[in-house]
Amino acid sequence: MQPQGHESAPTPEELREQVEHTRDELGQTVEALAAKADVKAQAKEKAAELKEQAAEKATHVTDQLREKASQATQLVKDKTPDPVLDKAAHASAQVRDSAARAGHIAAERTPDPVREKAETAVSMAKSNRAPLLAAAAAFVAFLLLRRSRRRR
Numbered sequence: 001m002q003p004q005g006h007e008s009a010p011t012p013e014e015l016r017e018q019v020e021h022t023r024d025e026l027g028q029t030v031e032a033l034a035a036k037a038d039v040k041a042q043a044k045e046k047a048a049e050l051k052e053q054a055a056e057k058a059t060h061v062t063d064q065l066r067e068k069a070s071q072a073t074q075l076v077k078d079k080t081p082d083p084v085l086d087k088a089a090h091a092s093a094q095v096r097d098s099a100a101r102a103g104h105i106a107a108e109r110t111p112d113p114v115r116e117k118a119e120t121a122v123s124m125a126k127s128n129r130a131p132l133l134a135a136a137a138a139f140v141a142f143l144l145l146r147r148s149r150r151r152r
Helices: 012-037 039-079 082-109 112-127 129-151
Strands: none
Touching (some): 039 129, 082 129, 112 129
16 A cells, blocks of 8 residues: 555656657747747748838828818818809819810820820829819919909
């Protein structure tokens, strides 16, 4: 009989299991240390993290700028008297008509490669028409207001 409080000596199978468990733990520890020592991988991970943060910040700033531009456009429209807006719209229509006439004349006299490049630019402008027209209207309104203030 064995005295109480003392366990029996481990069997060879138990010893093998303990050794295998210790090996597994040691392997995991070595892997963790290797990962910490891999400066290149850490730098890549940090760079990817910073790139993601920069993209999020850029998106946020872009959204804020769009909102501010929209507010500024609305403010200009709200503060501009109707006669000035009407004149701006009329001037804008005249500019469009003149530009169209000039475009037709230029198209008749322009070589094909140059015309193709111009068509590409026109299609890009058409896809962004609303912001361009808003900016043009705001600019014309600004010029008209400035001109009317100088007359006073």
